[in-house]
Amino acid sequence: MEAFQGFSKDQLLNRKNELIKQYENYKSQNLKLDMSRGKPCTEQLDLSNGMFDYSKNLFTEDGADCRNYGFLDGIKEAKALFAKIFNRSADELIIGGNSSLNLMYDLIAKAFNHGLNGFEKPWSKLSKIKFLCPCPGYDRHFAITELFGVEMIVIPMTNEGPDMDTVEALTAGDETIKGIWCIPKYSNPTGITYSDSVVKRLASMKTKAKDFIIMWDNAYALHDLYDTPDRLTDIFDEARKSGNPNRVYMFSSTSKVTFSGGGLALMASSKENIAHLKKLLAIQTIGYNKINMLLHTRFLKDPEHTKAHMKKHAAIIRPKFEAVLEILDKHLAGKGIASWNKPNGGYFISLNVLEGCADRTVKLAKEAGVTLTPAGATYPYGKDPYDSNIRIAPTYPPISELRMAIEVLCVCAEIAALEKKLA
Amino acid sequence: MEAFQGFSKDQLLNRKNELIKQYENYKSQNLKLDMSRGKPCTEQLDLSNGMFDYSKNLFTEDGADCRNYGFLDGIKEAKALFAKIFNRSADELIIGGNSSLNLMYDLIAKAFNHGLNGFEKPWSKLSKIKFLCPCPGYDRHFAITELFGVEMIVIPMTNEGPDMDTVEALTAGDETIKGIWCIPKYSNPTGITYSDSVVKRLASMKTKAKDFIIMWDNAYALHDLYDTPDRLTDIFDEARKSGNPNRVYMFSSTSKVTFSGGGLALMASSKENIAHLKKLLAIQTIGYNKINMLLHTRFLKDPEHTKAHMKKHAAIIRPKFEAVLEILDKHLAGKGIASWNKPNGGYFISLNVLEGCADRTVKLAKEAGVTLTPAGATYPYGKDPYDSNIRIAPTYPPISELRMAIEVLCVCAEIAALEKKLA
Numbered sequence: 001m002e003a004f005q006g007f008s009k010d011q012l013l014n015r016k017n018e019l020i021k022q023y024e025n026y027k028s029q030n031l032k033l034d035m036s037r038g039k040p041c042t043e044q045l046d047l048s049n050g051m052f053d054y055s056k057n058l059f060t061e062d063g064a065d066c067r068n069y070g071f072l073d074g075i076k077e078a079k080a081l082f083a084k085i086f087n088r089s090a091d092e093l094i095i096g097g098n099s100s101l102n103l104m105y106d107l108i109a110k111a112f113n114h115g116l117n118g119f120e121k122p123w124s125k126l127s128k129i130k131f132l133c134p135c136p137g138y139d140r141h142f143a144i145t146e147l148f149g150v151e152m153i154v155i156p157m158t159n160e161g162p163d164m165d166t167v168e169a170l171t172a173g174d175e176t177i178k179g180i181w182c183i184p185k186y187s188n189p190t191g192i193t194y195s196d197s198v199v200k201r202l203a204s205m206k207t208k209a210k211d212f213i214i215m216w217d218n219a220y221a222l223h224d225l226y227d228t229p230d231r232l233t234d235i236f237d238e239a240r241k242s243g244n245p246n247r248v249y250m251f252s253s254t255s256k257v258t259f260s261g262g263g264l265a266l267m268a269s270s271k272e273n274i275a276h277l278k279k280l281l282a283i284q285t286i287g288y289n290k291i292n293m294l295l296h297t298r299f300l301k302d303p304e305h306t307k308a309h310m311k312k313h314a315a316i317i318r319p320k321f322e323a324v325l326e327i328l329d330k331h332l333a334g335k336g337i338a339s340w341n342k343p344n345g346g347y348f349i350s351l352n353v354l355e356g357c358a359d360r361t362v363k364l365a366k367e368a369g370v371t372l373t374p375a376g377a378t379y380p381y382g383k384d385p386y387d388s389n390i391r392i393a394p395t396y397p398p399i400s401e402l403r404m405a406i407e408v409l410c411v412c413a414e415i416a417a418l419e420k421k422l423a
Numbered sequence: 424m425e426a427f428q429g430f431s432k433d434q435l436l437n438r439k440n441e442l443i444k445q446y447e448n449y450k451s452q453n454l455k456l457d458m459s460r461g462k463p464c465t466e467q468l469d470l471s472n473g474m475f476d477y478s479k480n481l482f483t484e485d486g487a488d489c490r491n492y493g494f495l496d497g498i499k500e501a502k503a504l505f506a507k508i509f510n511r512s513a514d515e516l517i518i519g520g521n522s523s524l525n526l527m528y529d530l531i532a533k534a535f536n537h538g539l540n541g542f543e544k545p546w547s548k549l550s551k552i553k554f555l556c557p558c559p560g561y562d563r564h565f566a567i568t569e570l571f572g573v574e575m576i577v578i579p580m581t582n583e584g585p586d587m588d589t590v591e592a593l594t595a596g597d598e599t600i601k602g603i604w605c606i607p608k609y610s611n612p613t614g615i616t617y618s619d620s621v622v623k624r625l626a627s628m629k630t631k632a633k634d635f636i637i638m639w640d641n642a643y644a645l646h647d648l649y650d651t652p653d654r655l656t657d658i659f660d661e662a663r664k665s666g667n668p669n670r671v672y673m674f675s676s677t678s679k680v681t682f683s684g685g686g687l688a689l690m691a692s693s694k695e696n697i698a699h700l701k702k703l704l705a706i707q708t709i710g711y712n713k714i715n716m717l718l719h720t721r722f723l724k725d726p727e728h729t730k731a732h733m734k735k736h737a738a739i740i741r742p743k744f745e746a747v748l749e750i751l752d753k754h755l756a757g758k759g760i761a762s763w764n765k766p767n768g769g770y771f772i773s774l775n776v777l778e779g780c781a782d783r784t785v786k787l788a789k790e791a792g793v794t795l796t797p798a799g800a801t802y803p804y805g806k807d808p809y810d811s812n813i814r815i816a817p818t819y820p821p822i823s824e825l826r827m828a829i830e831v832l833c834v835c836a837e838i839a840a841l842e843k844k845l846a
Contacts, residue, residue, distance in 0.1 A: 037492065039491055039492050040491065042488065045488065045490040045491060048490075049481075052475055052478035052479075055475035055478065056475075058472075065465065065468065065684070066684050066685065067468040067471075067682040067683065067684045067685065068462055068463065068468060068682075068683050068684050069460065069462050069678075069683045069684060070684070071684075097520045097521070097711070097712065098520070098709075098711065098712045099708045099709045099710070099711075101707075101708055101709050102707060102708040102709070105706065105707045105708065109532055109536060112536060112547075113532060113535060113536065113547075113571065114570065124535075124536075124547050140706070140709075143706045144706055144707075147537065147703070147706050148536065255492075255709070259490040259491075259714060260490065260491045260492045260709070261488070261489050261490045261491050261492060261493070261494075261710070261712070261713040261714055262489065262490065262712040262713060262714030262715060280570070283528065283563070283566045283567055283570050284524075284525060284528045284567075285522045285524055285525040285528065286521075286522045286524050286525070286678070286683070287522070287684070288520070288521065288522075289520065289521045289684070289685040289712060289715065290684040290685060291682060291684055291685030292685060292712065292715070
C-alpha cells in the first residue's frame with residue numbers, strides 16, 4: 001500500500017498542519033519520557049524481593065558452603081533447575097555471573113584468543129572473520145562482533161526467523177563466515193519466534209567453515225505474554241541429529257525474571273564444548289557468585305514455580321504491550337506509512353515507519369521529550385539501510401506515560417512521513 | 424648452613440628410621456587433611472552473615488534501583504567506600520563481579536584483543552610478549568599469562584620484593600617485556616611487603632616497552648594479622664610523580680573480607696586508563712551485580728568499620744599462623760634443611776625445604792593423607808628450578824587438624840632431606 005493513498009496534496013498539507021499543532025502542544029508540556037531500553041518496571045522487580053528471605057542458610061543440599069571457593073561451573077541445584085527448564089543435562093551447562101551478554105562476549109573473545117572446541121586455529125590467527133546478523137536485531141550483539149573486527153552481513157528477518165535461503169547460500173560458499181547471531185524466541189525486536197523449519201535448517205545446514213557457531217541468545221525463553229505461547233523447537237536435538245552436535249551455544253539469564261541488576265546468567269552447549277570451556281574458565285576466574293545461585297534456585301524452586309512467577313510478570317506488562325498496539329492501530333493503521341508486530345512475548349514491539357523516516361521520527365520525538373532507541377540501532381554499525389525500524393520498549397514506564405509517549409511517537413511518525421511525501 | 428651439619432651417617436640413618444616409624448604411624452591413622460588452598464574457614468565466613476540484613480531496601484542513597492540495569496562501573500556508594508580504602512577517586516575505580524582474578528584475566532585479554540590505553544597495537548598483533556614473574560608467586564597469575572602464550576621470566580624475590588636490579592636491567596633492554604605480576608602486600612606466598620624503594624623503582628624505572636604494565640594484585644591490602652601491620656607505599660603517587668601515570672593497574676577483592684563465593688572485586692588505575700576500559704566494558708557486559716555492591720557497602724560501612732571487621736578475621740586466623748610457625752620451629756629449625764617466613768598478614772607461609780626435596784616432601788605428605796599445594800605451583804609452568812618451595816595455607820582447617828598436618832609435613836620434609844643426604 002502506498003503512503004497516504006488517495007489523498008490530495010491539500011489534504012496532506014492540512015493534515016500536516018493539524019499534526020504540527022498537536023506536536024507543538026506536546027512540546028509545550030515539557031515531557032521527559034524515556035523509552036530507550038527494555039527494562040523491567042519497579043512492580044516487576046518487586047516480584048522477586050522475597051529472594052533474600054532464603055539467605056539464612058547458605059549451604060547447598062549437599063552441604064557445600066556457597067560462601068567459600070569452589071564449584072567453577074555452578075552449584076548443583078542451580079544446574080538442576082536450569083537443566084530442567086532448558087531440557088539439558090547438568091554437564092551441558094555453565095551457570096555464570098549476572099550477565100549473559102558477558103558470557104557471549106567471553107565466548108567470542110575465547111574464539112579469538114584460544115579457539116573453541118574443535119577449532120583448527122583461534123580466529124585471531126585468521127585474516128578475515130564474518131558473522132551473519134539477522135536484522136532488525138540486538139545492537140549489543142552487533143557491538144561485540146564489531147569490537148572484534150568481524151565483518152557483519154545483514155540477513156533479512158522474515159516472520160519465521162532469518163531468511164534461510166540467504167543464510168544457507170552464504171554459509172555454504174564462504175569459509176570466512178564463522179557464525180550467526182540469533183534470538184530465537186520473541187526475537188529482539190521483531191517479537192517473532194523461529195519456525196520449526198528455520199531451526200532445523202540452521203542446525204543441519206552445510207557450512208563451509210568447520211568452526212561455524214550459532215550464538216543462540218534464548219533471552220526470552222520464559223517471557224510469554226499469553227497462555228498460548230510460541231513454541232521453539234529444540235535446536236540441540238536437531239543439531240545432534242544432523243551430525244553437528246557442537247555447533248550451538250545457547251545463552252539465557254534471569255535479568256528479566258528476577259533482577260536485571262543482580263540476576264543469574266547461564267550458557268548451554270554440547271557436553272564436549274562445555275568441558276572445553278571449563279578448562280579455560282578454570283584459568284579465567286575463581287568461579288561465579290554462588291550465593292546468588294543458591295538464592296535464585298531457592299526462590300525460583302522448579303520449572304512450574306518459575307512459570308507461575310513469569311505469569312505475574314506477564315500480568316504487569318501485557319496491558320502495556322496492548323496499550324502500545326491499540327494506539328499504533330488507532331493512529332497509524334491503514335495509512336500505508338507504518339507496520340508493526342503483535343508479539344506473544346519478549347520485551348519489544350518493532351515498528352517500521354515509512355522508509356527514510358525512522359531517524360527523523362526519533363529526532364522529532366526527542367525534541368518533544370520522548371527518548372527512543374536511536375534509529376538504526378537494530379542494524380550492524382547502527383545503520384538501517386532502509387532508515388525504517390524503530391524499537392519500542394513498553395515495559396518500564398508507567399502506563400500513563402507509555403500512552404503519552406506512543407501518542408507522541410505516532411504524531412512524529414506521521415509528520416515524518418508527510419514531510420517525505422510532500423518533499 | 425649445611426644440612427644436618429655435624430651428624431654422622433649412622434646418626435642420620437637412625438634419625439631416618441625414627442622418622443619413618445612416625446610417618447608410618449601417621450599413615451595408619453587414615454588422615455584426610457587438605458591444606459592446598461588459601462580458603463577462609465567457616466568462622467571467618469560467619470563474620471559476614473549479617474550482610475543480608477541489609478536486603479530490605481535495594482535502592483542507593485540517590486534513589487537508584489540496584490535491582491535494575493545501569494551503573495556500568497559500579498554504584499556510587501561502593502565506589503566511595505573503596506575509593507577511601509585505596510586512596511583513589513571514584514573515576515579511578517571500577518567495581519566488578521566477585522572475582523578479581525577475572526578482572527586480571529579480562530585486562531590481559533583486552534591488552535591482547537583491543538589494546539589498553541596508550542597502546543600502539545594490541546599484543547595479539549605482536550610476535551612475542553614476555554612478562555616478569557617474581558617467584559615464588561601465585562600460580563593463577565602465571566596460568567593467565569601462560570594461556571595467552573606469554574613467555575614468563577622468573578625474577579627472584581628478596582625480603583623487599585622482586586630483585587629490582589634484575590627487573591630494571593631486563594625492562595630497560597627488552598621491548599618485548601610488557602608487564603610484571605606483583606602481589607605487593609603480604610605477597611602470596613612469601614608474606615613480604617614490597618619496600619618503599621622497590622615500589623618507587625617499579626613506578627619510575629625506564630622500560631623499553633611503552634606499553635609496559637604493572638599488574639598490582641593488592642589482594643591482601645586489608646589482611647593484617649597484627650596491630651603493627653606492614654605499610655605499602657602508594658604506587659600510583661610514585662608512578663604519577665615519575666611521569667608514568669598509566670603504568671599501574673591495581674586489583675583487589677573482598678573474597679577474604681566477606682565471602683569467597685560471593686564477594687566484590689574491584690580494579691583501580693589512572694582516570695585515563697579507567698575511562699578507556701569503561702568504553703570496552705560497555706560492550707562486554709550489562710554491568711556487574713549491583714545488589715551485591717549495595718549489600719557489601721552497607722555491611723562494610725566505612726574504612727574504620729572495615730578495619731574492625733578485619734581484626735575479627737585476624738583473631739580467628741592468627742593462632743593458626745602461630746601454630747604453624749611453632750611446629751616448624753620445633754621440628755625443622757637449626758637443621759639446615761628448611762627456612763620459612765613469619766608474615767605479618769596475608770594467607771600463606773612459604774616454606775623452603777632442602778633443594779630438590781619439595782616434590783618428594785609433598786608426595787610423602789599426600790601418601791600420609793595430607794594434601795598440600797603441588798610443589799612447583801609457585802613458579803611459572805609449575806616448575807620450581809630449585810624444587811624447594813612449598814606453600815602452606817593455614818586458614819581453612821580447624822587448628823587441631825592444622826597442627827596434625829604440619830607435624831606430618833615436618834616429618835616428610837626431614838625424611839626427604841635425609842633421603843637426599845644419604846643417597
